[in-house]
Amino acid sequence: QAQLVESGGGFVHSGGSLRLSCAASGFTLGAYSIGWYRQAPGKEREGVSCISNGDVTAAFADYVKGRFTFSRDNAKNTVYLQMNSLKPEDTAVYYCAAHLLPCDGPRLVKYRYWGQGTQVTVSS
Secondary structure (H helix, E strand, O other): OOEEEEEOOEEEEOOOOEEEEEEEEOOOHHHOEEEEEEEOOOOOOEEEEEEOOOOOOOEEOOOOOOOEEEEEEHHHOEEEEEEOOOOHHHOEEEEEEEEOOOEEOOEEOOOOEEOOOEEEEEEO
């Protein structure tokens, strides 16, 4: 069964770092465009970053530019979101998603696969 599984969330203090992982099973992640999203309590889901199939450069939302980086390890069928200089407003559940279509800026146009999310909490 094809699925995405996120991990790496946790609790950090403001200014800290976390690395989120998104591991795929049942399909080849490298063939897909991958997006990272987040949703805070009471807020709408927002796109954080997206990398299109075949691209080496990811797009980032303005609120994470310069602080987050996106990488792929096709051999491990996994992508990573490195989050540095974390702020309390980064607190949310972070999700990864995949689709064959290219990204539209920092987000996917559609979702074929969607993970269960990992909680990130940043204290002030």
